[in-house]
Amino acid sequence: MRPNRRSSRGSVVRVLVWAVSIVLLLTVIGGVAADQWVRRQYEPALDAISADLTANADLFCEEQARLAADPWFHEPRTEGDAGPLLNMWLGWEPPGPKMPADSPLQTPPALEGKMDWDVLLASDFDFSTLDFGWMRQLQAFDRWDMLRNTPVPPPEPYFYMTASVPNYLPLQLWTKLRLAHGIRTGQPLEAARDVRHLAWLAYRSDTMLGAMIATGILGIERKAHDSMQSPPPEWRPMSAEQTERMKAVFWAGMSFSSIVSPVEVARKTRDCGPAIARCTGLVEAVGMARYLQPFAEGTYRPAYAALGEAVASAPCPTSLVKTLWEHGGTIKDTPPAGSELPALPAWARGLPGALTGRHVAGILLAMSIQDIGRLKKLRAPPDAPATADSAP
Numbered sequence: 001m002r003p004n005r006r007s008s009r010g011s012v013v014r015v016l017v018w019a020v021s022i023v024l025l026l027t028v029i030g031g032v033a034a035d036q037w038v039r040r041q042y043e044p045a046l047d048a049i050s051a052d053l054t055a056n057a058d059l060f061c062e063e064q065a066r067l068a069a070d071p072w073f074h075e076p077r078t079e080g081d082a083g084p085l086l087n088m089w090l091g092w093e094p095p096g097p098k099m100p101a102d103s104p105l106q107t108p109p110a111l112e113g114k115m116d117w118d119v120l121l122a123s124d125f126d127f128s129t130l131d132f133g134w135m136r137q138l139q140a141f142d143r144w145d146m147l148r149n150t151p152v153p154p155p156e157p158y159f160y161m162t163a164s165v166p167n168y169l170p171l172q173l174w175t176k177l178r179l180a181h182g183i184r185t186g187q188p189l190e191a192a193r194d195v196r197h198l199a200w201l202a203y204r205s206d207t208m209l210g211a212m213i214a215t216g217i218l219g220i221e222r223k224a225h226d227s228m229q230s231p232p233p234e235w236r237p238m239s240a241e242q243t244e245r246m247k248a249v250f251w252a253g254m255s256f257s258s259i260v261s262p263v264e265v266a267r268k269t270r271d272c273g274p275a276i277a278r279c280t281g282l283v284e285a286v287g288m289a290r291y292l293q294p295f296a297e298g299t300y301r302p303a304y305a306a307l308g309e310a311v312a313s314a315p316c317p318t319s320l321v322k323t324l325w326e327h328g329g330t331i332k333d334t335p336p337a338g339s340e341l342p343a344l345p346a347w348a349r350g351l352p353g354a355l356t357g358r359h360v361a362g363i364l365l366a367m368s369i370q371d372i373g374r375l376k377k378l379r380a381p382p383d384a385p386a387t388a389d390s391a392p
Contacts, residue, residue, distance in 0.1 A: 035359075042362040046260055049369055053261045056372055060252055061272035063378050067245045068274035072196060072218070072238050081318075082141035082201050084149040087166065089134070096164035097151045104134040105170045111177075117223055120176050127181035135178060135194040143317035144205040155336050157329035160287035168213045171198055175217045179224040188228065189235055195221050206279040206318045211250045215243045245378060252375040253281030257310070259289050259296065259303035260365050266303070270310055279316035286311060286321055288368060290328030296361030331360065 067073075091099035099106065108130070114120045146166065147154050154163060175195045182191025199217035202210040222237040238246075255261065256269035257278075270278050289296070289307055297304050311325045329335065 038359050039362070042359075042366040045366040046362060049255075049260050049366075049371075050262055052372060053256055054265050056252075056376060057256070057265045057269050059379060060249070060256060060269050060372075060375060063245055063375060064249050064253075064275070064277055065273040067242060067249050068276045070238055070242050071236065072200070073274070073276060075196065075200075077142040077197070077200065078140050079143075080141040081143055081145050081148065082138050083143075083145040083147075085134070085137065085141075086144055086201070087146060087148075087150045090166040090168075090170065092151060092164045092166055094164065095152075096166075099167070099170070104131060105174060107170065107173060111173075115173060115176075117176055117220065117227070121180050121183070121227060127177060127184060130177060130181065132174075132178055132181065132194065135174070135198065138201060139194075139197055141201065142204060144201045144210070145318040145320070146205055146207070147319050147323055154323070156327050157333045158323060158327050159291075159329035159333075159335055160283075160324055161291065162335065165207070165209065168202065168209065171202065171213060172216055172220065174198075175220045176224075179221065183224065183228060188224070189232055192221055192225075192235055192237070203280075204317055206283050206316055206320050208250060208254060208280055208284050211277075211280050212247065215246050218246075219243055248374040248378050250277050250280055251370055252372040253277035254284035255281075255370050255372055257281040257285035257307070258365070258369055259285070259292075259300040259307065260369055261303070263302050263306045267306060267310075270314075278314055279318075279321060282307075282310060282314055282316065282321045283324065286324045287328065288365070290324055291331055292361045292364060294330050294332045295357035296365075297357075299358045299361055 088100065089103045089105050091097065108125075110125060111120070111123075114123055114125070152164070175198060178191045178194050179188070182188040195217055199214040199221075202217065203214035204210075218238045219240075222240065222243075225231050225235055225237045253269070257266055261269075270281065286307065289300075289304065293304070308325065311321055314321065316322075
């Protein structure tokens, strides 16, 4: 399920940077005519994004409130950071280390090729031979900081788009193992509590990837529930409607927090209702804003000021967003050795920011800002009946 985020995002930005470099060179050579031509390539797209965000700000707030009403967001949890455990137990994408041989998340060789839920449940594997104690250990924490107590300290400047991140896939496999064991032993509720908390920690990593892994884990829980002929009435997994809403709200959150979003729209959507998508949206938005800051701040100065205020005041549980804001890599910085993210050519870095800034920022933003189509699909017909999951 999980793509190589570091590789895919780094490849996209690499192509964009070189495309921008070529366009800038043509602009310098061609003068005013080229300047006008370049602006026409991105300004209409940015205007359309801004208008779309403005028109759908209320929808975002409404859908976020519906999502936040789900019981999963209100389960009692003990405050603490699971990073010292999870950061060491999991493997990290290159250039990070592999999963340690003594990690409790090592997958038994006998389970290779049995990732599918139905195949796993029908297998003759003895799940009682597995140690699920590490899941119970995680019950003592309510967040997952990926920048503290890591196997390799994050470099400075910190290039978020290509930084090494934990490999989440074992969390999904162990979710299936835990639920299968719970069903076989007649203790599905205990298993559900463990995997629901695992999903929460992924979400509270404050990353988009973590939020999507959380929806995946919650979806596996629902599938396990539905596979039972008579599941316990107390077991109420998050509905498919709510997990789709979760994907839509979190994806849209980073667009609403971007510097392209009108300042008042960004403020409204970051703070409306329970603001459960605020920190994830800020992390993703700040990662791009910081990267473009040398060239974009002149054009988007009010947006940068508002973004800085939001970072300073947001009660985010991890250090990620503040680290990005204060130490994030920019387009003028030299990426770490071995990084797939290319450095801007020396000649382009030497150009005046006023001349190149709006073009660099405009082109990259127009090509990288996510649309909010998934959110707009949630808009129900006016006469659609209310459901338990959609009540704010």
